[in-house]
Amino acid sequence: xxYAFLVWKNLWRRRxxxxxxxxxxxxxxxxxxxxxxxxxxxxxxxxxxxxNRLVTIHKISLIQPLPISYLQRIRALPxxxxxxxxxxxxxxxxxxxxxxxxxxxxxxxxxRLYPELELPDAQREAWLADRAGMIVGSALAEQFDxxxxxxxxxxxxxxxxxxxxxxxxxxxxxxFTMEEGRGGDNFMLFHxxxxxxxxxxxxxxVGWYVLRVADSADPAQVAAAIDxxxxxxxxxxxxxxxxAFAESFVQQFGDIGLIVSAVLGAVxxxxxxxxxxTMAHAVRERIPEMAVLKTVGFSNGSVLALVLTESIVIAxxxxxxxxxxxxxxxxxxxxxxxxALPGLFLPPQAIGTGLLYMLAVGVAAGILPAxxxxxxxxxEALRRA
Amino acid sequence: xSEPLVRARDxxxxxxxxxxxxxVLHGLNLDITSGDFVALMGPSGSGKTxxxxxxxxxxxxxxxxxxxxxxxxxxxxSAALAHWRSRHVGFIFQLYNLLPMLSAARNVEVPLLLTxxxxxxxxxxxxTALEIVGLTDxxxxxxxxxxxxxxxxxxxxxxxxxxxTLLLCDEPxxxxxxxxxxxxxxxxxALNAEHRKTVVMVTHDPxxxxxxxxxxxxxxxxxxxxGAA
Numbered sequence: 001x002x003y004a005f006l007v008w009k010n011l012w013r014r015r016x017x018x019x020x021x022x023x024x025x026x027x028x029x030x031x032x033x034x035x036x037x038x039x040x041x042x043x044x045x046x047x048x049x050x051x052n053r054l055v056t057i058h059k060i061s062l063i064q065p066l067p068i069s070y071l072q073r074i075r076a077l078p079x080x081x082x083x084x085x086x087x088x089x090x091x092x093x094x095x096x097x098x099x100x101x102x103x104x105x106x107x108x109x110x111x112r113l114y115p116e117l118e119l120p121d122a123q124r125e126a127w128l129a130d131r132a133g134m135i136v137g138s139a140l141a142e143q144f145d146x147x148x149x150x151x152x153x154x155x156x157x158x159x160x161x162x163x164x165x166x167x168x169x170x171x172x173x174x175x176f177t178m179e180e181g182r183g184g185d186n187f188m189l190f191h192x193x194x195x196x197x198x199x200x201x202x203x204x205x206v207g208w209y210v211l212r213v214a215d216s217a218d219p220a221q222v223a224a225a226i227d228x229x230x231x232x233x234x235x236x237x238x239x240x241x242x243x244a245f246a247e248s249f250v251q252q253f254g255d256i257g258l259i260v261s262a263v264l265g266a267v268x269x270x271x272x273x274x275x276x277x278t279m280a281h282a283v284r285e286r287i288p289e290m291a292v293l294k295t296v297g298f299s300n301g302s303v304l305a306l307v308l309t310e311s312i313v314i315a316x317x318x319x320x321x322x323x324x325x326x327x328x329x330x331x332x333x334x335x336x337x338x339x340a341l342p343g344l345f346l347p348p349q350a351i352g353t354g355l356l357y358m359l360a361v362g363v364a365a366g367i368l369p370a371x372x373x374x375x376x377x378x379x380e381a382l383r384r385a
Numbered sequence: 386x387s388e389p390l391v392r393a394r395d396x397x398x399x400x401x402x403x404x405x406x407x408x409v410l411h412g413l414n415l416d417i418t419s420g421d422f423v424a425l426m427g428p429s430g431s432g433k434t435x436x437x438x439x440x441x442x443x444x445x446x447x448x449x450x451x452x453x454x455x456x457x458x459x460x461x462x463s464a465a466l467a468h469w470r471s472r473h474v475g476f477i478f479q480l481y482n483l484l485p486m487l488s489a490a491r492n493v494e495v496p497l498l499l500t501x502x503x504x505x506x507x508x509x510x511x512x513t514a515l516e517i518v519g520l521t522d523x524x525x526x527x528x529x530x531x532x533x534x535x536x537x538x539x540x541x542x543x544x545x546x547x548x549x550t551l552l553l554c555d556e557p558x559x560x561x562x563x564x565x566x567x568x569x570x571x572x573x574x575a576l577n578a579e580h581r582k583t584v585v586m587v588t589h590d591p592x593x594x595x596x597x598x599x600x601x602x603x604x605x606x607x608x609x610x611x612g613a614a
Contacts, residue, residue, distance in 0.1 A: 002498050003498060005487075005491065006498075009484075009486040009487055009491075010486060013485070288482060289484055289485075291482075292482045293495070295441075295470065295476050295482075296470065296476070296495055296496040296499075297467050297470045297471020297472075297496060297499045299464045299468070300464070300467075301464070302499075378443045379443050379444040382438075382443070382478070
């Protein structure tokens, strides 16, 4: 700590240069924070996916429906412990911007298949007994100020009612939370039977099946058996693990991880050049001063450490503020956007990775000038003074 | 007779300059006793600064031995030499070589950072050093806010703050007007006489050399009036 004033004073000897370098590091880490959040938001589904759950969809695409009659046939296959099904509803609440996901599901089996969905027992019972009831995630309830007992009209964009209407009204029977925390509890669930009876078309079809494989069974074999069961039928299936399903869903948007890595790679490479150039200049113009430090007794290692510390301070200063600004920006994103992309926040692991990157940028930018300073020959440097 | 503080024996130093090997010092012998004040004179390129650097452990001889206070400098590693310098030698340069972004007090404090002294103790030592050189009222000023003479006083305070036995001065008055130079030389004489510092001063100026107890002349890498007992 006693060397801190030396480092600090050296940093600010060229105020403009230091500020510009800190700003460029700041922008790089702000970008890192924002892109990490988007990457996390796109992959949160894969992170939350359960390895023991399989998802069966139509072989052609997720949009193609499957007959409800498959339910019993899937359930009857060896190794299948439990099955449920769900549909994409695609409605909105009051305004088209409020497009939180809604799913008509088989309530009892869905709750069995998703134990991470936490719902008080009384609310669970109430929902199971109420055909026109729905349960909503706590994030949505908080956003729209909903309470149990409220009647909520949802406007359909796909599923018109038999009477031609687009408005579906539900009573909130429960508010659930997801144990994974943020980003996982922003959807609504209501009864498939109610939906199936009232919709104008697509009767007795479901969007996809979700099944749990018995501990003793091999998920790959079970998946193959399901797809074999429906091979050559009018609705062939494709079964994969929930994780693979979630990943393929995300892949529709492109390889988000690769895009993020490519952008960040380019940004950090540029930053390395900027910060490295700053440190190289800072050392070159201070060679006589470094010789003086060595003259009064600073070792090669101490001088090297001083330069490296300066570089790390620049990286950590700019990086921390940059990450902080990205956090602020993400926290102020409108609810409509965060509902469309749940999990859009600065993930804790990005903070840890960011800190490691700051240290890495600091060391990488400073190491060559620091080595140069450390190896400086005193007599030669003093002659240059 | 007591053992000399500084003893140089058969010291030679050569540098590679392009393809040419330039020999700066040839078989030089030198003894300096503790409490001495030696002026080292000679024409440019005679090897004065090279000899001073070697006495202070900033450079090593190509051959020969240099001992200061019975420590063989040429055998010490670079880290050991750095540690030794911080405890035993104070350097004063012609162009002061202060750190421009630090105040006078902070400049004086720099060598003390290498000691285990606490901040309060360091401040006390700094205050004493600045008082000795008569710059207490300029402690908070940066080098750019000081005159040349004041800058050199700060450099002297930095050189003595860790209480070294040996002060090595390379043209300490070379950049000062006569009056200021005399003040600096008086200060060096006082440090020698009152604080028992052994001073070796490189100078071109015979008037400056007059402040020393004895003067040695170096020419073409050899002491012409004999440096060893």
